[in-house]
Amino acid sequence: MKKTSHEVFGLFLGLITLAAVIALSAYGLTYYLTPLAERPFRTDYAIMKPSGTYSHGLGIFGSLMIVIGVASYMMRKRMARLSRYGKLSGWLTFHIFLCLLGPILVVYHSTFKAGGVAAISLWTMVSIVSSGLVGRFLYAQIPRNLEGLAMSDREIEEGIRELSADLGRTPAGQGILGIMDGGFGKFQKPESLGETIRAFRNLSVVSRDVHRRIDSALERSHLDRGLETRLRASARASESLVRKSLVVSQAGRLFHYWHVIHLPFSIIMFLTLAAHVTVVLLLGYTWIF
Ligand code: HEM
Numbered sequence: 388m389k390k391t392s393h394e395v396f397g398l399f400l401g402l403i404t405l406a407a408v409i410a411l412s413a414y415g416l417t418y419y420l421t422p423l424a425e426r427p428f429r430t431d432y433a434i435m436k437p438s439g440t441y442s443h444g445l446g447i448f449g450s451l452m453i454v455i456g457v458a459s460y461m462m463r464k465r466m467a468r469l470s471r472y473g474k475l476s477g478w479l480t481f482h483i484f485l486c487l488l489g490p491i492l493v494v495y496h497s498t499f500k501a502g503g504v505a506a507i508s509l510w511t512m513v514s515i516v517s518s519g520l521v522g523r524f525l526y527a528q529i530p531r532n533l534e535g536l537a538m539s540d541r542e543i544e545e546g547i548r549e550l551s552a553d554l555g556r557t558p559a560g561q562g563i564l565g566i567m568d569g570g571f572g573k574f575q576k577p578e579s580l581g582e583t584i585r586a587f588r589n590l591s592v593v594s595r596d597v598h599r600r601i602d603s604a605l606e607r608s609h610l611d612r613g614l615e616t617r618l619r620a621s622a623r624a625s626e627s628l629v630r631k632s633l634v635v636s637q638a639g640r641l642f643h644y645w646h647v648i649h650l651p652f653s654i655i656m657f658l659t660l661a662a663h664v665t666v667v668l669l670l671g672y673t674w675i676f
């Protein structure tokens with residue numbers, strides 16, 4: 388399948404993150420594996436300890452990445468005049484990249500030991516990153532327009548109607564609509580949290596099956612290339628919209644509660660980070676300056 392520029396951007400950022408983890412681990416592996424009590428006797432202790440030039444630098448750059456990742460996304464989301472600088476979904480990918488790589492640098496900065504107020508900052512940061520993964524999943528369950536904004540119920544209905552009308556124009560497209568109806572037609576919208584979690588799991592199984600059946604139906608139809616590509620694109624868009632429409636109200640509710648965790652935890656992290664930085668500056672740790 389042809390990748391969209393957004394997917395290529397995400398893949399590229401993912402590869403940079405992976406390369407950074409490999410490089411950081413390879414560089415400091417023997418230090419991190421050395422028991423805490425023996426580290427001060429190593430020749431590289433002066434640069435590798437959290438206040439050493441190398442690890443201290445990782446803390447500063449990692450924190451800067453987090454600050455930029457949060458500030459840029461929040462500004463882009465809230466300031467209408469920034470809307471001409473790329474889609475919101477692209478900025479979220481950038482937020483995730485900076486706020487994943489930044490915390491990774493900070494973990495290496497701590498040299499895998501945590502004490503004092505810095506430990507609160509570290510563990511809140513780890514919780515935010517973990518909650519971010521859940522948030523990213525919920526974010527993807529909510530139908531969005533090209534800009535990345537959540538679609539209203541009316542927009543979802545219209546979208547499904549237009550895509551169905553497009554597919555219904557050819558016999559092969561009508562076959563695709565039949566496959567989707569067979570897959571999702573009897574699906575009950577979830578009401579409780581337990582039902583929603585089960586629905587996410589069941590829908591991903593049904594979705595895979597529907598995709599497979601649509602692909603083999605298209606192969607069997609021997610259509611010309613142009614029509615096949617167009618039907619495949621409409622089928623994918625329609626399948627995604629129909630699937631998400633079945634859980635959108637519950638996913639939206641969970642995503643709302645999720646914000647209630649992600650945002651206050653971020654505030655706690657920034658407050659404890661400010662305290663940590665103040666303490667180390669008072670102790671005279673000024674890095675290379
Ligand atoms: C979210 C960001 C950060 C977190 C979670 C964090 C966490 C930590 C942790 C866990 C330690 C080890 C504490 C210990 O020895 O038990 C540490 C040490 C240290 N951090 Fe950070 N840090 C962050 C950002 C920064 C920044 C931005 C700076 C510099 C401006 C910095 C400077 C230092 C220094 C100098 C030490 C060594 C302190 C000492 O040995 O007494 N950290 N940090």
Ligand code: HEM
Nearest residue numbers: 453457483486487490512515516519520522523526650653
């Ligand atoms: C230390 C790391 C992180 C911090 C401090 C942070 C902080 C934030 C903040 C302040 C927001 C804006 C909330 C709002 O506009 O109401 C946000 C949004 C979001 N973050 Fe993070 N984040 C971090 C890491 C991550 C990671 C690793 C992921 C995903 C893997 C992630 C996924 C999201 C998502 C999906 C949104 C919601 C976007 C939206 O509703 O428009 N975050 N984050």
